[in-house]
Amino acid sequence: MASNFESSIQRGCDFIHDFACSACEEDGLSTEAQYFCNQCRKYYCNNCVPVHNKLYKRHTVLDRKDVKKWAATPGMVDVLERCERHPGEALKLVCGDHDQLCCHVCVAMDHRQCSAIQHIPDVAKGIGKDPEFRQLPQRVAVLRKQIEDMKNDRKKNSTSLRKTRTAIVDEIKAIRKKINDILDKMEKTTVQELDRLVADQELSIKKDIESCTQMDDELKNIIDDIQSKDSSGEPPLYIGFRKCEEIIKQANEILQNMSSVVKYEITFRKHNEIEDNLCSVTTFGELNDSNFFCKQPRTSLFPREHVFATNGYKEYNVKISSDKDTCYNGGICELPGGEIVITDYKNSKVKLLDQEYRVVDHCDVPKYAFDVCHIGGNEVAVCVDNSDDSCELHFINITKGKLVTTRKLSFSHRCFGAAHHGNNLYISSRTALYVYTMTGKLVKKLYEDKSGDKTVMRIAISNDGKTIYITNNQLITLDNLGNKLAIFTDPDWKGPFGVHATTTGHLFVCCLGSYTVLQVDKDGKTKLATLARKDGVYRPIALFFSSRTSSLVVSGVKDTLLVLNVR
Structure with a gap:
């Protein structure tokens, strides 16, 4: 095959051009044309065009910006057969390896190693009778x-x-x-x-x-x-x-x-809650894209200082037929339309639940799916941590009720917990808290505690991004510079694990060891209420407050989700 195209390859060396200077060609030279004269119907290079312009001052000369307007001269290639990469060459060949139409220059430059190159006249035989061609119009x-x-x-x-x-x-x-x-x-x-x-x-x-x-x-x-x-x-x-x-x-x-009255005076002390409540929301309402498959917006009925109480609970089965082990539901978040996304650590799955908490789709992930956080719209990010081999963050889009992985970020450290705020990702490695950009560029290591191997577990971030909560055997509150603001422990809990901060400033913690669900004040210093204790709660790992339904959804080492109605 190479011998059949020897001349073509020779033409594909560095002096082959899509348009050659007409004046240079008459002198036996090959120079790339940069201009075309409509009146002369000839091409000129940078050296020849000044001479032309001096002799023919009224001629219209087009440069490379208008190459598509260069008129066809005798011998030029028809538009249909013209090579888009090399407009001066005709498409004469087909590369079967790349399924691509080629000119001689294409073959010489990009397809020298290809073995399935054929002449178009050979391939085109009988095309007029081909059913697909006849149906083309x-x-x-x-x-x-x-x-x-x-x-x-x-x-x-x-x-x-x-x-x-x-x-x-x-x-x-x-x-x-x-x-x-x-x-x-x-x-x-x-x-x-x-x-x-x-x-x-x-x-x-x-x-x-x-x-x-x-x-x-x-x-x-x-x-x-x-x-x-x-x-x-x-x-x-x-x-x-x-x-x-x-x-x-x-x-x-x-x-x-x-x-007795030294001085008559009047003092003023502003109500901080007015400014705080305004600062706690960033928009007048929630905007949802019309392509979300449920458009019911979230609402918040509870002021920041509200202390919750339970008003009954229900359990919903999330085990599916392909699950080989008991569900280990390690992460949970809610989409704008009310759908729930959970991760199943034991069965290496991400599951999508509808508003009735029924599993409507799932996708497999390599090894262990730990935490999940909502990124925006119908996109979530899932921590996939294989301890030694690979530690990744998988971005998953929910499109028409289906979970579709769109991209991944890899880390040199563990990827155990994740949170998102603004344009940053917050990743827990079990001993440190890292901040990354959305493209995976490390911004900084915000916090680290090497006193053990489980010192930075799960993460929650306040709505304004100024306060960060992390769990280990305590609840630690940080500012956004990584400085400790508070450390909270309570005799009523053992093994605090999941933590969730609502957009209105409420803070919830679930304890893996004591089987409890608690509400803590926004400063991370005081327990406000015990919302669940053992009844219906088994080794809780993650939780999420749905303002849409006024319920607290708790997941853990169990085949069911616990949904607490709160008031």
């Missing part, structure tokens, strides 16, 4: 119709989206106006109360000034009278003395009473 027509329909649908969709945007913006503005009205009313009420207090204080000050003025006048008058009676004998002086003593006594009493 109809197939193209059908496809073009589908394309046109899709384009029209997208245009209608775009119009609908713009209308939807306008409606949502109007709703957002209405919410903003309502909030502004509430804030205006709060401001007005607060200022009115301030004005009332200031008026009361000013009235007291005015009365004090009047009393001081009156006492001063009385003292001045009595002393003046006494001094004017100096020559009138002792009885008038005695009377003046006694009256003056009485006025002095009254003045001292008044001054003593006034002295």
Whole structure:
């Protein structure tokens, strides 16, 4: 085969060009053309085009930017048969190894080692009678119709989206106006109360000034009278003395009473919960893409300071026929549409549950699937940790009720717990907490504890990203720089494992050893409530609060999920 294309290969050396300079070719040279003259119908290189332009100043010369406009000259290749990579060459060959149409230059440059190269005339014999070729116009027509329909649908969709945007913006503005009205009313009420207090204080000050003025006048008058009676004998002086003593006594009493108020003043202490509650949410509402297969948005009925209580529970079986072992449901998260994603450590599976907690799809992962966290939209990330061989984070998209792995990140350390906030991933290695970008670039090692092999287990992050919670045999609270803010233990728990922080600031912990589910304050310092204890709870590993259903979903070493209704 190589001998058949010897001349082609020789043509494929470095001096083969898609367009050769016409002037250079007349001199027996091969120079790549950079310009084409429509009037001359010839090609010119960088050296020859100045001469042409000097002789033919009115000719239209096209450069490489307009190569598609270079007109076909006698001997040029027809558009259909022209090689897209080398426009000056015709497609004459087919490479069977790559299933690709080729010109001589293509073969010389990219297919020298290929063994299945054939001439197109040989391959094309009988193409006119080929059923697929004869159906080609109809197939193209059908496809073009589908394309046109899709384009029209997208245009209608775009119009609908713009209308939807306008409606949502109007709703957002209405919410903003309502909030502004509430804030205006709060401001007005607060200022009115301030004005009332200031008026009361000013009235007291005015009365004090009047009393001081009156006492001063009385003292001045009595002393003046006494001094004017100096020559009138002792009885008038005695009377003046006694009256003056009485006025002095009254003045001292008044001054003593006034002295109890050193200074009239008003202080103001703002209600921090107003700002805190506003900071705890980042948008006026939750926006869901229309391609989510359930569009019911999450809502939150509970303020940040709310202490929960249980109101019954149910269990839902999540074991499927292909599970060989008891389910070890190590991770759990909720999608915007209310679907649940869980990881099954023992059976090396990721399972998708519908809103009724029924398993509707699953996918296998290599070895152990530990934690799972929600990334955004219908995407989750799963910790796949094989201890020694491979430690990876698998990104899985849920499309039309199916779990589809889209990409993976590999780590040189264990991948046991995962959380996502902003544009960063937080990965627990059991002894350290790492921060990565979404593309897998290490940002920093945020926290490390080498005192044992299980010092950094599961992770939860507050909605504002300022507080990070990790579990080992304690609940440790960090700031976003890795500094310890609090360490919490409680006699009621043993082996705290799963931890979950809601968007509104509630914090929940489940304890693997004591079979308990607890609510802890947002500072990670105080237990607020024990929500479950042993009944229905068996070795809990992970939990998630669904504000959509006001329930706490708990998973563990069991074939069922525990769903606690809370209030």
